[in-house]
Amino acid sequence: MxxxxxxxxxxxxxxxxxxxxxxxGDTTPVAKMGVLDLRKTSLFSKPVPISGEWGFYWDRLLTPDSLPSATPTYIPFPLLWSDVTLNGAKIPSQGYATYTLTILLPSKRPRLGLEVPDAYCSFALYVNGIVQAQNGQPATTEEKAKPFWVTRTVVLPANGSDTLVMVMQVANFWHNRGGPYKEILLGDKDQLILKNTATQPxxxxxxxxxxxxxxxxxxxxxxxxxxxxxxxxxxxxxxxxxxx
Structure with missing residues (x-):
């Protein structure tokens, strides 16, 4: 012994x-009815997933300017389209849609960034009215759309706004899977950059x-x-x- x-x-x-x-346990807040409240969450320690209930507009590609005239439904994000049910019916894996989310930020926070993974099979992500990340070209027809797959790390502008309004257009005309399937991360820009440039993460x-x-x-x-x-x-x- x-x-x-x-x-x-x-x-x-x-x-x-x-x-x-x-x-x-995981105490990270999740979005409810299209709003993610992070006002009591520290963004200094580690990135947080911005998941939960996002606003969802199937068969519509909306810009930030056109949102006030539209009424969303709310679905979990991320979620493949094959797992989404609208009006009692499954939606197809090919088509296009728009997602929306409003994030309430804490008053004390680092310079923020986003880790935006690929989606099936193209997307454009607006943050406060400006495209901050894009893969390929989402569009309403296969002829105009282009697929692309890559994870992007973006640094958000340094401003005094305590709110992030996110609008994400997604289109898929090529794959048997459609829609987002990985979490987007929000956090300290330096942590996200280091995470994605490490040789052996x-x-x-x-x-x-x-x-x-x-x-x-x-x-x-x-x-x-x-x-x-x-x-x-x-x-x-x-x-x-x-x-x-």
């Missing part, structure tokens, strides 16, 4: 960082936890206590070098 205690202690210390990022903390477990049990199962401690040390240095 005395020989095992140091190894178990080392294992606990190695597991703690990974387990801490898995623990705790960590997309999940769970693989890290599994890697620590594998290293520990391999060393402990196939070596005596002294060799195990040495093996764990080597694997720890190797794993930390990957960016943990």
């Amino acid at each position: 005395k020989r095992r205690l140091p190894i178990i202690t080392v294992f606990t210390l190695l597991m703690a960082p990974g387990l801490s990022c898995l623990a705790g 960590m997309t999940s903390c769970w693989p890290a936890v599994c890697s620590w477990e594998a290293c520990f049990f391999w060393a402990y199962s196939y070596s005596d206590a002294t060799t195990a401690r040495s093996s764990i040390s080597r694997y720890s240095v190797s794993f930390l070098a990957t960016g943990w």
Whole structure:
């Protein structure tokens, strides 16, 4: 027992960082009826997903100027069109639509940016009336529309407005899937830029936890206590070098 205690202690210390990022609930606000209230949310610590109920206009490509004359329905965002039901019927995966969302910002915040992932299969995202991100060309016909897939990180203008009004046009005439399927992130522009320029980004903390477990049990199962401690040390240095 005395020989095992140091190894178990080392294992606990190695597991703690990974387990801490898995623990705790998600208290990030979600949009309701087309409004996302972030006034009590810190945008300094990490980017937040701007998901929830967005305004939705099927079969219409609207600009910010034309919104006041239109009445939306509200659907979850992101959600593929094949999973959307309007008036009791599923909508097709090919077509075009407009999404809207109003975001209420906290009074204290960093310089903001957006991480805008691809959608099926073209989009234009307006923020406060200006196109801030675009993939391809959304349009009402296949002849005028163009598909494109890429994740974009954009820096929003520095101004005193405490509100972001987002209008997103999406069109798909090519793929058997249509619409947005990944979350848009809002947060500190520097964090978002660093996240997307890292050479080896960590997309999940769970693989890290599994890697620590594998290293520990391999060393402990196939070596005596002294060799195990040495093996764990080597694997720890190797794993930390990957960016943990």
